[in-house]
Amino acid sequence: MENFQFWDFRFIDFVDVFLVAILLYYIYKLVKGTVAINIFIGILVIYFVWRLTDYLNMQMLHRIFDGFMKVGIIALIVVFQPEIRKFLLMVGSTNLGGKRRIFKSFNFLKSDIETTTDIDAILSACVSMGASKTGALIVIERNNNLDFLMNTGDETDIAVSQPIIESIFFKNSPLHDGAIIIENNVVKATRVILPVSNEKTIPERFGLRHRAGIGITEKTDAIVLAVSEETGQLSYIKNGEFMMFKDMEELSEKIKKDLV
Template sequence: MDKFNFWDFGVIDFIDVFLVAILLYYIYKLIKGTVAINIFIGIIIIFLAWKLTVFLKMGLLSQIFSGFMDVGIIALIVVFQPEIRKFLLMVGSTNLSSKRKFLSQLKFLKTEEQNQTDIDCIIAACTKMGSTKTGALIVLERSNNLDFLTGTGDEMNIGVTQPIIESIFFKNSPLHDGAIVIENNIVKATRVILPVNNEKNIPQRFGLRHRAAVGITEKTDALAIVVSEETGQISYIKNGEFVMFKDTIELSELVKKDLA
């Protein structure tokens, strides 16, 4: 077999490597911080063990690992069902006709000149609304395009500030029902209707806002911040799970890290 020659590495090979790198990056983004990352690492270990047994010509073990890998694809579909759904949604929602939107999908290519969401003012608004027990549901868009949701509400193009968020969710405001969607420090839409999760067991103290937050963060990679109308408590939901935090300072740091 001919040896690999570096000088034979052409444009197609570069594109091949680049696309594989993007694919691996998206997979990492989808499973980062979830239980699936441990399963993924376990699969890699089994794959490497299989290749090692083949290399060492360990017939019995290699056949066992080979049989496991043959049927493993079905198990992967079952285990990674939520992640596969998110990945397909991510691919389907990529808007190639808009250069800005396409770059927003490739977050690792973002430049410093692009606006970053002002998390501190969002948290400050949530703290103020919590003190008055004003309910709120804020969805922060990440890689997945949420334009399919904005059509259910009123499309906006407003810069994010603390007074703007508080005025939107003010109890007498016509915009306070539903969720708001924020992308790159812009309120894209208000009064957005989100899919409600009725399958997961959520404590009864949490209402429809929390179920909606769980639903949208399960189906997409978006983040959600909820202010309870009953208790004034602030909740942070990611990947369909409640993320615990000690105070608003830690909450702000968590959200900033997840949006990075």
């Protein structure tokens, strides 16, 4: 009788499975909430069908899927170019020297994590600035480290509060031009210059402020709040896409969920 090998599970096998789980988690996190999630699911379905046809020895169908899998990597690079860029930036910009960031990288292991950023204070400031038609561009850092943008503006260390944000973007303030970057309830930089999106589908009514907000969310996983100087309208930008919320409580819950 052959030995039963099910329990022959080495420590390195556990590490292998664990690392694959982390990789799949971050891939899912990058494509979640975008049209790419449907493509990602479609690729998984094709992969499992490819393996199933091989297992069932369905040679003709397997050859079709096998040919697709061999050239599919080129198609994946084209289709997932923005997501691949974000993933590489996430890996390259992770600050391994900070303990907080290390544990933040593994926050999927915890179910009771809450963001430390005072989102309600930020939204209250945005509503107030919108009423006075004061333009604002607020970038909230998530997993991707945004330190590479620091030299384009002024580095600061100011705790987030409604009066602070409103005073920064006050029209006569020397700090109002450009964006601010917030991390862990701290304004870490002001007057930051963001990369501008060249996407042709952006409505003409949105100016450089909104294009900059789209640009940084296309290149990183940051989220952006933009207040229009012309209309006072508040826009929430994530993954290069606009989202409009009339209910500030709903928007607050959305942002808090995105930051976890």
